[in-house]
Amino acid sequence: MAKAARRSFSEGxxxxxxxxxxxxxxxxxYLLQSIRxxxxxxxxxxxxxxxxxxxxxxxxSPHTSRHRPWELVAAVRFENxxxxxxxxxxxxxxxxxxxxxxxxx
Numbered sequence: 001m002a003k004a005a006r007r008s009f010s011e012g013x014x015x016x017x018x019x020x021x022x023x024x025x026x027x028x029x030y031l032l033q034s035i036r037x038x039x040x041x042x043x044x045x046x047x048x049x050x051x052x053x054x055x056x057x058x059x060x061s062p063h064t065s066r067h068r069p070w071e072l073v074a075a076v077r078f079e080n081x082x083x084x085x086x087x088x089x090x091x092x093x094x095x096x097x098x099x100x101x102x103x104x105x
Contacts, residue, residue, distance in 0.1 A: 027084035029091065030075040031104050032056060034067035041105060042070070045088040049075055074104045 028049040034040035042064050046052040053072055059065040078084035090096040 024079060025081060027078045027081055028075045029078065029084055029088045031073040031091070031100060032064065032070040033073050033105060035069045035071055037067050040067040041073075041100075043088060043091045043100070045084055 025047055027045055027047055029043070029045050030049060030053070032042040032044070032053075042056070044052065053070070055061060056064045056070050057068050059068060064070060076087065078087065091100055
């Protein structure tokens with residue numbers, strides 16, 4: 001599971017400069033739900049939320065292509081890569097799935 005999180009975490013970066021700081025990467029942890037089959041759900045991480053969502057609905061992700069179209073249920077923005085990766089990993093754990101069922105689905 002952590003290996004998959006690292007793989008999806010390695011997607012491209014979004015550089016944003018803030019006054020007085022160097023460039024940093026913003027990450028989004030996002031939750032998708034299949035419109036055709038609402039029992040199918042997906043949690044991912046990306047720096048390019050809109051582009052990644054379009055890729056899921058275009059069938060470019062082998063993990064989600066069978067259950068498209070998808071709707072974006074929630075997206076949480078992080079400015080700290082480690083926290084974003086930890087939250088994604090948590091949502092993919094047993095207690096994280098229970099949390100997501102209570103609060104998002």
